[in-house]
Structure formats: C-alpha cells, structure tokens
Amino acid sequence: MSAVVDFPVKPEARPYLDAFRGTAGEPEWLAQFRQRGLTRFSELGFPGRRSENWRYLDLQPLQQHPMLPAVIGEPMGIPAGLRLDRAVLRLVLIDGRFAPELSAIELPGGIWFGSTTAAITERADLLRDVETGADHPFAALNAAFFADGFVLDVAAGVALDRPIEIIHLASGAGDASLHTRSLVNLGAGSRATIIETFAGEGKYWRNDFVAWRVGDGASLTRVALVEEGAQAVHFGEVMAMLGGGAKLDAFALLLGGGTVRHEANVTIAGDNAHCRIDGAFLVAGREEANIVTTIDHQAVGGKTSELIKGVAAGRAHGAFQGKIIVREGAQQTDARQTSRNLILGRRAVIDTKPELEILADDVKCAHGASVGDLDEAALFYLRARGIPTEEARRLLVEGFLREPIEGIADPAIREHLLRRLGDRLGRLESE
Amino acid sequence: MLEIKNLHARLKDGREILKGIDLTVEPGEVHAIMGPNGSGKSTLASVLAGRDGYEITQGSVTYLGRDLLEMPADERAREGVFLAFQYPVEIPGVNNMYFLRAALNAGRRHRGELELDAGQFLRAVRAKLKLLEISEDLMQRAVNVGFSGGEKKRNEIFQMAMLEPRLAILDETDSGLDIDALRLVAKGVNGLRAPDRAIVMITHYQRLLDYVEPDRVHVLQGGQIVESGDKSLAAELERRGYGAVDAA
Numbered sequence: 228m229s230a231v232v233d234f235p236v237k238p239e240a241r242p243y244l245d246a247f248r249g250t251a252g253e254p255e256w257l258a259q260f261r262q263r264g265l266t267r268f269s270e271l272g273f274p275g276r277r278s279e280n281w282r283y284l285d286l287q288p289l290q291q292h293p294m295l296p297a298v299i300g301e302p303m304g305i306p307a308g309l310r311l312d313r314a315v316l317r318l319v320l321i322d323g324r325f326a327p328e329l330s331a332i333e334l335p336g337g338i339w340f341g342s343t344t345a346a347i348t349e350r351a352d353l354l355r356d357v358e359t360g361a362d363h364p365f366a367a368l369n370a371a372f373f374a375d376g377f378v379l380d381v382a383a384g385v386a387l388d389r390p391i392e393i394i395h396l397a398s399g400a401g402d403a404s405l406h407t408r409s410l411v412n413l414g415a416g417s418r419a420t421i422i423e424t425f426a427g428e429g430k431y432w433r434n435d436f437v438a439w440r441v442g443d444g445a446s447l448t449r450v451a452l453v454e455e456g457a458q459a460v461h462f463g464e465v466m467a468m469l470g471g472g473a474k475l476d477a478f479a480l481l482l483g484g485g486t487v488r489h490e491a492n493v494t495i496a497g498d499n500a501h502c503r504i505d506g507a508f509l510v511a512g513r514e515e516a517n518i519v520t521t522i523d524h525q526a527v528g529g530k531t532s533e534l535i536k537g538v539a540a541g542r543a544h545g546a547f548q549g550k551i552i553v554r555e556g557a558q559q560t561d562a563r564q565t566s567r568n569l570i571l572g573r574r575a576v577i578d579t580k581p582e583l584e585i586l587a588d589d590v591k592c593a594h595g596a597s598v599g600d601l602d603e604a605a606l607f608y609l610r611a612r613g614i615p616t617e618e619a620r621r622l623l624v625e626g627f628l629r630e631p632i633e634g635i636a637d638p639a640i641r642e643h644l645l646r647r648l649g650d651r652l653g654r655l656e657s658e
Numbered sequence: 659m660l661e662i663k664n665l666h667a668r669l670k671d672g673r674e675i676l677k678g679i680d681l682t683v684e685p686g687e688v689h690a691i692m693g694p695n696g697s698g699k700s701t702l703a704s705v706l707a708g709r710d711g712y713e714i715t716q717g718s719v720t721y722l723g724r725d726l727l728e729m730p731a732d733e734r735a736r737e738g739v740f741l742a743f744q745y746p747v748e749i750p751g752v753n754n755m756y757f758l759r760a761a762l763n764a765g766r767r768h769r770g771e772l773e774l775d776a777g778q779f780l781r782a783v784r785a786k787l788k789l790l791e792i793s794e795d796l797m798q799r800a801v802n803v804g805f806s807g808g809e810k811k812r813n814e815i816f817q818m819a820m821l822e823p824r825l826a827i828l829d830e831t832d833s834g835l836d837i838d839a840l841r842l843v844a845k846g847v848n849g850l851r852a853p854d855r856a857i858v859m860i861t862h863y864q865r866l867l868d869y870v871e872p873d874r875v876h877v878l879q880g881g882q883i884v885e886s887g888d889k890s891l892a893a894e895l896e897r898r899g900y901g902a903v904d905a906a
Contacts, residue, residue, distance in 0.1 A: 603710070608747040608801075611707050612761035612817065613735035613768070622760065626751025626800070 237272025242293040244269050247371060256355055257347060264370025271364035283517050283546035283578050284488055289460055294432040296372045297322045297403035303396055305329060308650070309454070311422055313639040314392035316340055321396045322431075323374040323405035329394075337385035337417075343376035343408055353380055353412055357438045365462050369436040373408035376437070379421065383414035383442065390420040390637055399429015399456060409437040413445035415470070420448040422640050425455055425463070425484075432460040443470040443497060449477050450640050452647060455484030457512070464490045471497030471526070478635055480644050481508035481516045482651045490519040495557070499528040505631040507536045509624075509648070510543035510575075511655055521550045524557040524587075531562040534631050538568070538624055539575035540655065546578040551592065553585045560587060564594040569601065569627050571620070621652045659685045659856045660726075660825055665717035667705050675701040677881035678717070683825070686853040690867055690892060691860045693878035694900040699860045700744060702878070703829040707741035708734050721825065735761075736768035738824030742814040742831045749801040754813075755783065757801050758820055765821060786819045790846050808839035815846035826850065828859045832866035844869030864896040 236244055247265050249258055273290045274281040303321055310317075318340070319329035325342035332340060339350055346354055377393050397405055413419060425433065433455065441447045455461045461484045469475055479489045493502050508516040522531045537545040545568070553560045568577040581594040601623055609619035628648060635641040660683040667676040675698045683689050693699050705712050706719065708731030719726040726734060749757070763773040774782065787794060790812050802810050811831055818826055828847070832840055847857065847870045859866060867875070867889065875891040876883045879900065885891065 602747075602749075604747045605749045605752075607709055607731060608743065608749065609752075609757070609761075610730070610732035611709075611735055611741050611743075612757070612821065613732055613764040614757075614760050615732050615764060616730070618760065618764070619732070622752050622757065623749070626749060629751040 234266050234270060236269040239290045239293075240269045240272050242295065243368060243371070246295045253347065254351065256351070261371045264367045267361070267367035268364055268371060271362070271367065274364060280490070280519055280548065283544070283548070284486065284515060289432065294402055294404040294460075297374065297401060297405050297431075299324075301398035301400045303398050305394060305396065306426060308646070309394065309424055309426055311390065311392050311639060311643050313389065314422070315389050316391045317394065318342065318377045318392070319394045319396065320375060320377070320407060322398055322400070322403070323395075323407045325375050326396075335387070337382035338387065339378065339380040340391065341378060343373070343378055343410070346378035346410070350378060350380065353378060353410060357410055363464065365434050366436050366464050366466075369406045369408055369434050369464075372404070372406040373436070374406060376407040376409035378410045378412075379419065380412045381414055381417040381419050381445075384416045385414070386418040387420065390422050390640055393421065393423040395423065395425045395433070395435065397427025397429070397431045397433060397456070397459065399427060399431050399459075402430050404432040404434055407433075407435045409435075411437065411439045411447065411449070413441050413447055415442040416444040417442065418446040420637055420640070422450040422452065422643075424452045425461060427459055428456045430458040431456070433462065435461075435463045437465050439465065439467040439475070441467065441469045441473040441475055444472045445470065446474040447476070448636065449475075450635060450644070451479040451489065452644060453479065453481045453484060453487055453489065454647065454651075455487060457483070457485055457514075459484045459486075461487045462490070463488070465492065467491065467493040469493065469495050469497060469500040469502060471499060473497060473500045475500075475502045475504075476636065477504045478631065479506040479518065480632065480648065481506070481510075481518070482647060483514070484516070485514060487514070487516040488519065489517065492521045492523070494523045495526055495529040495531075498526045500526065501530045503532050503634070505534045505634050507628045507631050508545050509538045509628065509651060509655075510545045511540040512543060513541065514543045515545070516543075517546045517548070519548045522552070522562070524551070524553045524560045524562070526557055528559045529557060530560070531564075533564040534634070535566045536568070536628055536631055537566075537577050537579075538571065538628060539577050540571040542574040544576045544578075546580070548580045548582070549594075550582040550584065551594075553583075553587050553590050553592065555586045557587050558589040560590040560592070562590070562592045566596040567627075568598040569624065570598060571601065571624070621655070625649065625652055659683055659722060660858075661720040663718045663720075665705070665719060666715045667701060667712045668715055670711055670713065674715070675712075675881055676705065679878075679881070679883055681876065681883060683856045683858060685856055686851075687873045688851065688857045688859065688870065690872040690875045691858060691878050691883075692862065692864075692875060692892065692895060695862070697878045698881040699862075699878055700829055703741055703744075703827050703860055706827055707731060707739065732764075736765050740818050740821055740823035740826045742811075742818060742826065742828040744829040744831075744833065746802045746810040746814055748803045750803050752801050754797045754799060754801050758783070758817060761817070762820060782820065786816055789819065789849060790816045790842055792816055807834045808836065811835055812839060812842060812846070815843050819846055819850060822850075824855055826855070826857045828857065830860055830862060832861055832863065840865065841869060864892045867892045
C-alpha cells in the first residue's frame with residue numbers, strides 16, 4: 228500500500244504503516260483510535276539507545292527485521308503444567324486471539340469478563356477512554372494493530388476470591404507480531420486477583436498492553452508469569468491508575484524468552500493508595516530481560532514498595548530500571564525500592580538503575596541496589612552436607628529468587644510460581 | 659578409619675598453619691583435639707571437610723582406605739564425613755526441611771538406597787528433633803536464619819543425627835553455649851556414639867568433655883600435635899593451662 232500520509236514517518240515504522248488495513252466492521256471510535264495509534268507510532272518510530280527507558284535493550288534486530296501483525300491464529304493446546312488448576316475463570320488467547328475452546332468463562336454476578344473484541348460491542352463504555360501514553364511507541368503500535376485481549380470489569384463492592392487466569396499462547400507461525408490489548412476495571416471497594424501467563428514456541432514478537440483502573444478502596448492483585456520461547460521478543464506494558472485508598476499488588480516472574488521487557492507505569496492518583504510492585508527474573512544463555520517501573524505519586528499519603536530480584540547466567544543480560552516520582556503535593560509519601568541481583572558466571576551482566584524524583588518535602592524514600600556472586604560460604608555449607616555442587620547452586624539461586632514470590636498472598640499462585648521456577652532451574656543445569 | 663600422616667597445610671597467602679599432624683582414629687572412638695586459639699584446630703577441621711582456601715603441601719589423609727584429600731567436599735560428606743560448623747551459615751530462602759531432605763537423599767542415592775518420601779522423612783525428623791528439643795517450626799524457617807547461637811549449634815547436631823555420618827568432626831560446637839544447650843548437644847553427641855562411628859571434637863575448653871567422655875585427648879599447638887593421652891589429660895590441661903605443655 229502506498230497511501231499518501233500527511234505526517235512524518237520514521238523509516239522503521241514504514242513496513243507497519245504499509246501493513247495497516249484497519250479492521251472492517253469496527254465502530255468509528257475504534258477506527259479513529261487505531262488511526263491515532265498508527266500516526267503516533269509512525270512519528271515516534273523505535274526508541275533509540277538514547278531513550279532512557281530503553282537503554283538496556285538492543286532493538287536493532289527487531290528494527291531491521293520487521294515482524295508484521297499476525298493475521299490468523301494457529302490452533303494449539305496449553306502446555307503441560309502451565310495452567311493454574313485452581314482458577315475457575317480462564318481466558319486463553321492464541322496468537323493474540325480469543326480461543327473459546329480453551330477458555331472457561333462463567334460469570335458470577337457483578338462481573339463482566341470476556342475478550343476485548345466482545346467488549347468492543349458490549350462494553351464500549353469501558354474501552355473508549357483508555358488512553359495510551361504519549362511517548363510509548365509500542366503501546367501506540369499496539370493501539371493500531373491489537374487483535375484481541377481481555378476485559379475484566381468488577382462492579383463496586385464485589386469481591387472475587389478465586390484467581391482469574393489469562394493464558395497468552397503463541398504458535399510462532401509466520402514470524403509475526405502479536406498485539407493484545409486488555410483492560411481491568413475495578414469499581415470502588417471491589418477486589419480481584421489475576422494471573423497472566425505468557426508462553427509460546429518459535430519466533431514471534433509479543434506486544435501486550437494492559438490498563439488497570441483500580442477504583443477507590445479497591446484491591447487488585449496481578450501476577451505475570453513470562454515463559455516465552457527462546458527466540459521470542461516479549462514487550463509487556465502496564466498502565467495503572469490507583470484511586471483513593473486503592474491497593475495494588477503486582478508481581479512479575481520472568482523465566483524465559485529471548486528478549487523480555489516488562490514495563491509497569493503506575494499513577495497514584497488518589498490519596499492513601501498502596502502500591503507493591505515485586506518481581507524476579509532469571510536469564511541464561513544469551514537472553515535479555517528488563518523490568519522497568521515508573522511509580523508516579525500524585526496524591527497524599529501514598530505507599531510504594533518494590534522488591535526486584537534478578538539472576539543472570541551464561542552470557543545473559545538483565546536490567547532493572549525503577550523510577551519513583553513524588554509530585555509537589557504528594558506529601559507523606561512512603562516509598563521503598565530494593566533491587567538485588569546475582570551473577571552466575573563471568574560473562575553475565577546485570578544493570579540496576581534506581582531513580583528518585585522527589586518534589587515534595589515531607590516524604591520517606593529509600594532505595595538500595597546490589598549485584599553480587601553466589602555466596603561461597605553458603606555453597607560450601609550445602610556441599611559439606613553432601614549436596615552435589617550443581618544442586619547446591621540451584622538451591623541457592625532458588626532461595627534467592629523465592630523472597631519476592633513468597634510475598635504473593637494467594638497460596639495456589641505462589642506454589643504454582645515456585646514450581647515453575649523449580650522446573651526452570653532444573654533445565655538451567657543442562658544448558 | 660581416619661589416618662592423618664605428616665599433614666602440612668598453608669593458606670593461599672603462604673602462611674603455614676598445619677606443620678606435620680599425625681593422628682589415627684579408629685571406629686567407635688571419640689577423640690578430643692584441644693589447643694589454644696590459633697593453634698590450627700579449625701584449619702584441621704576445614705581441611706578434613708574439604709573447604710577451599712588451603713593448600714596441602716605435604717602428608718596424607720586416609721579415610722576408610724581412600725585418599726580423603728582427593729575427594730571434593732560434597733563427596734566426602736556423602737561418604738560419611740560430617741563437619742559441625744563453628745559458625746553455621748545462614749542461607750536465606752532455603753528452607754531447613756527442604757535442605758535437609760536434599761542432603762539426606764543425596765547420601766542415600768550415593769549409597770544406592772531409595773530416597774525417603776516426604777512422610778518417611780517427616781517421621782525421622784520429628785524423632786530426632788525431640789531428642790535435641792528443637793521446635794518443629796524452626797525447621798520451617800530458612801537454614802539458620804533467625805536462629806539464636808544455641809539454636810544454630812543444636813541444628814548442627816540435629817543434622818548430624820539425621821545424616822548419621824561415619825566420621826563426625828565437631829568444630830568448637832561447645833563455644834557460646836549455655837549450660838542447658840551444652841547438655842542437649844552432649845546428649846545428641848552421646849546418642850551417636852556407635853562401634854562403627856568415630857567422633858573428633860575440636861574444643862578450646864574441657865567443658866564439653868565433662869559431658870562427652872573422650873577415649874583420647876590431643877593437644878594441638880603451633881600446627882602440631884604436641885601431646886596425647888587419655889581423658890585425664892583434659893583435666894590436667896584445665897589445671898595447668900596450655901602454656902605449660904611445652905615445658906612438660
């Protein structure tokens with residue numbers, strides 16, 4: 228397609244612009260929304276190395292070899308062990324599209340839960356005003372191309388006790404990009420727990436975007452488990468907005484994928500909101516993983532705590548960038564950020580970059596970061612009890628990464644993640 | 659069971675700590691190695707357990723007919739050598755029970771025995787915990803994390819009781835213990851005395867020996883065993899102090 232466009236287009240955006248067809252039959256507001264995203268992405272292009280939020284990732288391969296949006300999903304099953312057995316509500320997406328045959332959606336009262344495509348017709352009221360950050364190129368690309376996603380809307384005062392599970396699978400067919408766009412909307416005083424799992428095989432680029440709106444006094448727990456294929460690129464971006472007295476517990480466990488980037492942007496808009504963002508990553512071989520967080524305190528009495536732990540083996544590269552902003556009026560903010568990292572082997576690298584931007588005077592902010600080797604004394608202690616060296620190393624790495632996982636309140640999810648971590652570490656030894 | 663001949667060892671920086679140790683321990687025996695600070699007691703324990711950081715320049719150590727010094731630390735342990743640490747290491751994130759089961763099963767696999775399942779393991783744990791008066795919730799914590807000094811030492815003896823070694827080396831297990839903890843530790847050690855097991859207790863004081871009676875007592879000084887005798891030697895040392903050994 229060689230349409231005439233009246234806005235500047237970065238060369239690396241051109242293939243995507245050319246591939247854009249829009250989606251027939253979509254409502255006008257959505258067509259405009261997609262067009263705005265496309266325009267924005269065309270102007271922004273790929274972030275360069277000078278872009279602060281992207282400095283630790285090498286985007287060159289993706290930039291040089293465009294991966295155009297997947298046209299149709301390939302049928303596939305859920306890999307063994309990936310599913311959380313306890314979930315009663317499950318939504319599965321294959322290659323970015325809703326797979327009803329693998330999903331289990333029975334709606335309790337006070338809840339709307341379904342695919343984004345269904346929500347476009349049934350719950351346009353929720354979707355119309357979800358904005359994409361102005362300087363987020365891949366969120367803009369996502370807006371233009373998203374195929375599907377999920378929407379969860381919980382009415383005020385409704386508490387969902389069992390976790391809701393979303394499984395994003397990728398078949399790797401056609402070296403494509405998969406764009407999913409989702410929304411979680413919690414009414415005042417409501418409560419929900421979500422686990423989102425990302426897995427696949429082969430080569431693909433997943434570009435996931437999700438907005439969380441946590442109403443006044445509402446409580447959201449969201450766990451992300453990333454076990455993408457070895458050649459996959461995974462960008463997961465979260466935009467969260469917390470109301471007064473709202474509570475967010477977010478956790479990400481990054482266990483696999485060639486290039487994985489997990490970004491969370493949280494705006495603390497209401498007073499006395501609590502935000503906990505914990506995470507752990509394990510990279511080996513030549514994998515890259517980044518956790519990038521921005522917590523923006525705009526209201527009084529907000530509380531943030533972050534604990535991110537990373538392990539890098541082989542020639543892998545991990546990074547954590549954590550920014551905490553405390554705006555002028557956001558007095559009595561209490562923010563703590565901790566980044567602890569473990570390097571296994573001389574060729575592995577981990578970068579950690581805490582950043583505090585404090586514009587209020589009555590606040591408590593603390594951060595700490597460390598990068599170190601495996602504790603030799605602990606290793607000897609385990610070996611002196613007969614545990615073979617490799618198993619002892621695995622125990623220590625697992626012990627190191629357990630801490631943030633143990634902070635997850637839901638026991639079924641916690642045990643599930645510990646099992647997945649154990650499995651991953653078991654495979655690490657043979658790599 | 660254990661035969662140490664003319665053992666010389668030095669630190670990486672070249673300082674020689676062990677300067678020709680000779681020691682023979684037979685099955686069923688309990689030996690005490692006493693000596694002042696800096697005499698090489700803990701170095702001897704570390705060298706026997708296979709800790710890195712020491713260079714053996716001369717001599718040999720034979721354990722059950724095999725060259726002990728050739729074996730990596732974890733293999734020594736699976737072959738039945740146990741070191742009770744002077745300073746047990748805290749390992750955050752690694753659960754005590756999980757760790758102990760891994761250790762126990764590593765030994766069982768090594769000997770060609772079936773691994774213990776969770777139920778069998780728990781029963782074994784409970785019996786031995788009772789013996790050492792260790793509370794079960796301590797076992798649900800991370801290894802040695804948040805343990806008091808006495809709890810750490812009791813945990814060492816508890817591990818020893820679980821792993822049932824052939825040769826146990828206790829490195830100053832009595833230091834820092836109050837009298838009640840000392841009695842419990844002694845009870846644990848005495849409970850492990852057996853005709854096919856040898857115990858080497860390294861200690862600065864005679865105190866432990868009041869509760870665990872040794873067959874042989876050795877005095878280590880300046881990296882050598884300067885005197886050996888029966889249990890009466892310990893009492894004598896208590897009276898006259900280490901300074902008098904040279905003159906004796």
